[in-house]
Amino acid sequence: MISVLYLVDNLGPGGSQRYVAELARHAASFGVLPHVCSAKEGGVFHEELLREKTPLFFAPFRKLYGPDGFRALTTLAGYVRSHRIDVLHTFQTNANILGTMAARITGRRVITTRRDMGDFGMRGSPRLAAFETHVINRLSDRIVANSRAAMEAAQRNEGIPPEKLGCIYNGIDCGRFRPEADKRPWRRALNVPETSSCVFGIVAGHRPVKSVDTAIRAFSRVRARHPDSLLLLVGGGPERANLEALVRNLGLESSALFLGAREDVENLLPAFDVFLNSSRSESFSNAILEAMASGLPVVATRVGGNPESVSEGVTGFLVPADDPDSMGKVMESLASDPLLRERMGQAGRERVHALFSKERSFLELEKLYLSVLRR
Template sequence: MTDMLPNPLEKQPPAPFSILHTEWSDGWGGQERRILSEMTGMAERGHRLILATRRQAKLAAQARKCGIETIDLPFSGKFDLRSILPLSRLIRRERIDIVNTHSGIDSWVGAFAARLGGAHLVRTRHLNLPLHRHWYNFVHFMAQRVVSCGETMRRNLIDNCGFPEAQVVSIPTGIDFETFVAQRTRAETRRDLGVDDAAFVILMVGIIRSVKRHEVALRAFARFHASTPQAVLLLAGDGPMRGDMERLAQDLGLAGTVRFLGYREDVPDLFAAADCALLTSRSEGVPQAVTQGLGCGLPTIATRVGGVPELIEDGKTGLLVAPEDTEAIAAGLSRFAADPDFAHRLGAAGRAHVHRHFSRAAMLEATERLYAEICGRALPPHGRRGS
């Protein structure tokens, strides 16, 4: 009996992609979480993933825990040859198809390395801030595609920053709603937090830094708390302004009703224990904390910035307020507290909206289609699976 040999004339299925992500950031926020979710999701679909980042980056440790091959580079500047040359050699040696960059310095290093190594280049833009194409920012001409995390960000890059429409594609950050679920009951989490069952609990999730405007949240909560003394504000997250915000809470007389929880791994449990979610940022892309809260069915009040209106239609899937408007935020909180049926309707509508349009599977499928288009080949069969 002879062994069956592959027929060279028979069309072979397309091979998986080899993808290299680069990230300069040392932090651990929505941007880094999206990168990790995308990498692990693409690996689950059979693609090969490598991450190049700095040794001290929190993303590096998280990626290694998830089995992602990770290399450490200094990324010490735009023209850092100690990073560019090793990266270009890795691209050639490992036959990388796509280099996907994410932050400022690594986008320069990754662009040069991709050009030297012969790989396609994609830049993901996570922030809704200006990114102008100009001769002194020639790196923005080098990427075949720029991925924005929402349509509002995409239009900003095209209309206000000079990017050609064909270069920019919107792929919103997707949440794996099948795994982002509470592991404890509402009562259990409240008991662990020392929060009374009858309390009206507001949850804000995010790094405590200036752009998130925790000061606005605290001042709005002070207004609301004056008429609803059983209310509690939970702030999940850490950051450079935590000390300042703790002092402000003390000055506002809120020390006993504002809880600074620090970094938490049990965010789904916190959402389940809360009555509503809050975002007071002055700038955002498409914030994962809002997507997650809505995905858990939590009524949400958020500032009308960046891609937030893609998640929330005011009065239908949540409440939108102007940035810095403490009075409007307090009024929204009062409305939720006084009318639980209204809050529940908005929470249910928000959940349906984000489950339909902002799932992890949708993000991965759109990413695979983009890579296939850039590489000029069909999707591998395993790349068509759900997630």
């Protein structure tokens, strides 16, 4: 088996962390002995990895550039040597930096990931971010994006050689998600009205890049023509108070309901009729795939990798970012047509099973690990 160390900045809620937990859980099925390293202890996936008995260790630091960062690097390099790690596979910026350096110190192969479009989340000054990106790109054996859009953006903006860059889509556990014809018990469990004509839902952090306010404004347009429709907002973050104020200002207190941050999304999606994604930037959304696997039509912004998951007019609709009128218009068409919702939802489920299953993703990862070890 190939011994792979997965590195993340933390084990709290997040798409990268969930993906690493999935990789660790199913690693044996694609010929991998997994180890996981995080810079921080705690978090929902910390407990999950412990339950799965995944080898887990921590390389903590307060500041990456300084004595703490050096200690974290030496700790990481020591673990790589003592546990005979073959490949380091890193996620997120700090992990990418530490992982590439540790790989060079120990003579191991390293794969870094690109899971954003390079236009949000820049750390520190642009000059520092550019330097870090240059170092990561130079030291990586392979760089893997989770969408063609992210891969092409990295190649276009950073001049990465095509042979060093690849794309492996996120894979999800399709068996964890299922369509539900009778939505009433799922709505009852959430304490929301069972007989609403159309329930829209969004699962996203309350951060500016997710533009949840666009979804709320779009829903206000739908609500005017479909007064018994609902909007369920799942997530948390620094924008929560502003979003609650917007709901009050639009008079939507009884129809736009905040459910908070949740990890059991498989118990929430069956209560929805339509899934929304209003992001300003998105490399490739796990939440969209999970909604499609649950048989939901998707209304998403035409940004990043969203057009690679959502087939326009077949599994849902794509609209411009920051355009609540355009989003509201297609939401109205779905609210008015249950048969269209059903048809698009079924097409979406078939698309996820065919293209975005965890089995397909893991098979491509196994090929990648073998290819870097042959170099």
